[in-house]
Amino acid sequence: MACVYALTGSIGMGKSAVAGMIRKLGVPLFDADAEVHRLQGPGGKALAAIEERFPGTTGPQGLDRAKMAAIILAHPHERKALEAIVHPLVFAARQTFLRHHVSRPLVILDIPLLFETHGEKRVDGVIVVTAPAWKQRKRVLARPGMSERKFRAILRLQMPDALKRRRADHVIHTGTTYHRTRGQVRALMACLLAQAGR
Structure with a gap:
């Protein structure tokens, strides 16, 4: 049975870069965001249910993210309805991933x-x-289509970084150079693989 660790972090913290480093080290990594994009992209499994609940938000190109973002910004409670559609599908994909990598020491x-x-x-x-x-x-304000208002709205939905760090088993700092961050990632993966018995 694989040892399962979660990788998390607030918006703009460098989680995607760290995830890429982990993948390059050969450790299997399930990307929940990428799965959401697949589910909501062209032909995605979530589209029919999303269209039924939020008419006019999907098309041949998948979910119209700008339309959905506008709905959720105007009516924050609607996020729960979207999550009720998407989260079970992401969970099912994650379980498939875990079954596929069950013989690996670490995922x-x-x-x-x-x-x-x-x-x-x-x-x-x-x-x-x-x-x-x-x-x-x-980092966040440099993203296309991002505004101070949107950034603040996203932060309100996320647990404060200081609290996440207190609840973490391990912390990766990306406020340094790419080389130093990569060194942290390599050292941590080596440690976790050793603990997992590899």
Whole structure:
């Protein structure tokens, strides 16, 4: 049975970069965000149910993210309805991934809203990716279509970084150079693989 660790971190903390480093080291990693994009993309399994609940938000290209974002910003409670459609499908894909990699000593689940959805109870440990607040803000505001208002709205939905760090088993700092971050990731993966008996 694989040892299962979750990788999480708030927006703009460098989690995607760390996930890429883990993959390059050959450790299987399930990306919940990428799965959501597949489910909501062209021909995605979630589209029919989303269209039924939110008419006019999907088309041949999949989910119209701008339309959905506008709905959720105007009516925050609607996020729960969208999550009720998407989360069970992501969970099913994650279970398939875990079955596929059951013989591996270590697998990583990249789950952005891990603590917010109480997912930490279903894993053996948690890795939190962090960076200074000023660097987080700079990274996020550099993204296309991002605004200060949207950034603040996203932060309100996420557990504060300081609290995530306190609840983590391991912390990766990305407020440094790429080389130093990669060194942290390599050292941690070696440690976890050793603990898993590899």
